[in-house]
Amino acid sequence: MSTFTVLIPARLASTRLPDKPLADLCGLPMVVRVAQRARLSDADQVVVATDHPRIAAACEQHHVPVVMTRSDHPTGSDRLAEACRLLGLDGDARIVNVQGDEPLIDPALINACARLLLDRPDCVMSTAAHEVHDAAEWRNPNVVKVVTDVQDRALYFSRAPIPWWRDAPDATQLPQGMAAVLRHIGIYGYRAGFLRRFPELPVSPLEQVESLEQLRVLWHGERIAVHRSAHAPGPGVDTPEDLARVRALIEGMNATP
Numbered sequence: 001m002s003t004f005t006v007l008i009p010a011r012l013a014s015t016r017l018p019d020k021p022l023a024d025l026c027g028l029p030m031v032v033r034v035a036q037r038a039r040l041s042d043a044d045q046v047v048v049a050t051d052h053p054r055i056a057a058a059c060e061q062h063h064v065p066v067v068m069t070r071s072d073h074p075t076g077s078d079r080l081a082e083a084c085r086l087l088g089l090d091g092d093a094r095i096v097n098v099q100g101d102e103p104l105i106d107p108a109l110i111n112a113c114a115r116l117l118l119d120r121p122d123c124v125m126s127t128a129a130h131e132v133h134d135a136a137e138w139r140n141p142n143v144v145k146v147v148t149d150v151q152d153r154a155l156y157f158s159r160a161p162i163p164w165w166r167d168a169p170d171a172t173q174l175p176q177g178m179a180a181v182l183r184h185i186g187i188y189g190y191r192a193g194f195l196r197r198f199p200e201l202p203v204s205p206l207e208q209v210e211s212l213e214q215l216r217v218l219w220h221g222e223r224i225a226v227h228r229s230a231h232a233p234g235p236g237v238d239t240p241e242d243l244a245r246v247r248a249l250i251e252g253m254n255a256t257p
Contacts, residue, residue: 129228
């Protein structure tokens with residue numbers, strides 16, 4: 001596979017978990033754990049894009065490439081767009097955005113999002129999803145769902161339970177046999193030219209209603225290819241409880257011969 005770049009946006013501010021990128025995960029800052037995991041993919045380079053000197057210092061201490069970006073970016077995509085310019089990536093370069101709170105990200109999932117950009121020249125972005133079989137998860141507004149067309153291009157992302165089975169005998173039942181319920185996985189591949197253009201696109205009403213940035217892409221008529229993963233991703237870290245759970249998982253992995 002031709003090469004691609006992994007960019008990891010990392011802000012120090014976090015309401016639920018202060019200084020989250022620097023949280024200790026078995027002796028390493030979380031953002032460093034994420035970068036090390038991403039290095040197991042086929043990426044040519046893995047770079048952290050941050051707005052804070054403490055994060056930059058932690059990355060440099062552990063030999064993780066880092067670029068300093070502005071502190072006033074409204075979204076992670078804006079930060080990545082600036083990082084693209086700082087790194088001098090050309091318009092055809094492929095970028096995979098790995099969130100800085102995913103220390104157990106599957107390297108194969110990173111590769112799949114990068115590969116989709118090669119296989120699907122009709123799409124400016126790629127992302128991933130997996131099937132949901134739990135009705136409570138389907139109805140949970142904190143779980144983002146996606147529906148796709150016959151070529152696995154995203155039609156819509158929503159916090160609502162989609163697709164909705166109109167003729168279900170019970171309103172709590174998942175659609176059966178007609179269309180899979182897909183949970184969106186928050187990993188994105190971009191063509192660098194589009195990523196640099198993205199911050200200039202007007203914010204869409206759907207994006208504001210759902211609080212889902214990827215809806216801006218669909219609103220402006222661009223296409224997003226969706227990789228269907230066979231399994232759910234490893235847990236991310238949003239709260240102190242998440243941090244404790246991931247620490248235990250890493251300790252268990254380190255204890256395995």
